[in-house]
Amino acid sequence: MIRFENLHKAFGDKQVLAGLTLEVQDGETMVVIGYSGTGKSVALKHIVGLLDPDAGDVLVDGRAVSTLDRDALNALRREIGYVFQFAALFDSLTVAENVALGLRRRGLDDDEIAERVTEALALVDLTGAGERYAAELSGGMRKRVGIARAIALRPRYILYDEPTTGLDPVTSAVIDRLMVRTREHLGVTGVVVTHDMRSAYTVGDRIAMLHEGRIRQVGTVAEVQETDDPVVRQFIEGRPT
Amino acid sequence: MIDRIGRRTVGLIQAVGRWGQFMADMVRALPDVTTWGRLALVQMRRVGVDSLPVALFIAAFTGVVLALQASYTFTGTVPLYFVGTLVGKTMMLELGPVLAGLALAGRVGASMAAELGTMKVTEQVDALETLAYDPQSFLVVPRVLAGTVMFPIVVALAVLVGIMTGWMTSLWLLNLSTPEFVKGLRQFYQFKDTWFGLFKSATFGFTITTVGCVVGLSTRGGAEGVGRSTTRAVVYSAVAILVLDAFWAAVLLR
Structure with missing residues (x-):
């Protein structure tokens, strides 16, 4: 299980995460949605210790990531697969x-x-x-x-950072199908960061919306689709203000 | 004014702290031979073998010019066989290491900063970490080791080429015989001339590659950031070489 506990992170004067708390259950795929620049990728990087929190922590199977020494952190990383936004392949x-x-x-x-x-x-x-x-x-x-x-x-966990960003609709659907297939094939727990709602509905068991540094709403796909929260509605319907 | 001085002082202390942390991380990564061993060989070829043409080209023409300038300066006052002395001493002690170092600061330092900078901004360094690799073992140690080991070899060959072209110039253009040139070459030679030049080259190699790695891995801001890092690496390396050159002369040649 992955648990974000009151996670805070700022870059200079910009407070990106301000008390993010969220639990990802074993075996589920949690999709984190939110506007660009709201800290979705920042939250993801805390899971594998690429960033250190200013306050709070991420717990992976009870291990507080920011307190792990190098060997323990590498052991944790061996349990996690990370798919980067632009793949980060070695050219x-x-x-x-x-x-x-x-x-x-x-x-x-x-x-x-x-x-x-x-x-x-x-x-x-x-x-x-x-x-x-x-x-x-x-x-x-x-x-x-x-x-x-x-x-x-x-891996036991797989983290996807904007897996469909920059792709055409057909290729996006291929990637969505791959994520579903990966979960079925390997039974992994997944966290997907995206602002592509079609992808979120396809791959997610639950969806959490990150807004102003904390979780605005978390629920099943159906619950999020039927939400009355005006901020979440505006986002999922893609309506400008 | 006080605010600005304060900010600069804090910035300087932070930079020194980052440098110290970087060096400590590099030392910590040294036992991870299984990661850096094979990669170091690749880097040795890139840093050493691939740098030979430019280093030897510079050395060849430096030898020619040294011989001609020595002859011009000595004519009528100092025996001409001192051309051999000047070519040998200058190539070994100063121009061989420094000119090769400055040339390779451009070639090696810039390419390392650009390569690592690109890896940084495209999240390849993060990807390495998530695969449980230590970027210091995978990226930094092989490069710094290659620079420290291969620079003295490149400089040694450059010095040899410079002395040979100086000798050929003396033979063909200055009417100096081979025995006379060799006499001058041996006149004031000390073994220290050799090890001083090579030791200095090793420190230049260490500095250029370390600067390339530090600057590359601290790159931010996409293609523009990579460009800035590349320029910075060359400038910092060139300045460091000149400062180190004076430092070693003051410490070891007095």
Whole structure:
């Protein structure tokens, strides 16, 4: 279980998170929605210790992330797959080498790495693309490789940072389908940060709206769709003020 | 005014603190040989082998000019075989390390800052961390190690080339014989000339690569930020080389 406990984070004078509290249950996919710049990605980075909170903490299976030493933090990171907004692939490596990078760190032998890479690429429909370089791929393919890199680790948790941003509707639907398939295939707990409502409705078990640094509403997809909260309604309907 | 001085002082202390933290992190990453071992070999090729053409080109012409200028200065007052002395001493002690260092600050320092800066702004460094890699082991140690080990080798070859072109210039343009040139070369030679130049080169290599890594990994703000980091890395490295050059001369040659 992932639990945000009264998380606060500021960058200079800008208070981004101001008491974020949220619980993600094992096995569910929680979608965090919110306006651009409201701190969704910042919240996600706290889960893997890429950012330190000013106050509060994130607890992953009871472990307070900000208090972990380097070894414990690396152990935690081995349980988590992270899909970055723009995939964050290593351009100098091939697709297969990108997917294998995290596996090498885990000390797996070459045969097992090759097997896992093949399996992960097959799951994202990129069989045969292993020898291509990351720089040669389209945006949608890069995102799929990013997902393959995360799922090859067979993580307990998988975090998606804006997985459909910048993609056309059809490619977005492909990524949504992949996220659902990943969850069914691996049974992972997921946190998806997005402002793409179609994606949120497709992949989410529950949706939480982050607004002004804290959770404005959290509920099932149906509950959020029927909300009376004017701020949440305006956002999900995409109405300008 | 006081406010501005205060802010600058705080900024300076913070920069020194960040530098110290960076060095401590680098030392902490040293035992992680399984991560940096293979990568260090790749970097040694990039930093060392790929830098040879530019370093040797500079050294070759420096040797020619040194010989001609020495002859111009000495004519009628100092025996001409001192051309060998001047070419040898100057290449080993000063121009070999410093000119190669300045050239490689542009080539190596800039490329490291640009590469790491791009990795930083495209979240590749964050991605490494989420894969449980230490960016210091994966990115910094191989580069700094490669710079520290390969710079003296590059400079040693550059010095040899510079002395050879100085000798050939003396033979063909100054009518100096080989025995005379060698006599001058050996006249005031001390083993210290060799190790001083190579030691200095190692510190230049360490400095250029460390600056490239620190500046690259602190990049912010997309393509513009990468451009700023690249320029900064070259300027900081060049200044550091000149300051270090004076420092080692004051400490080791007095």
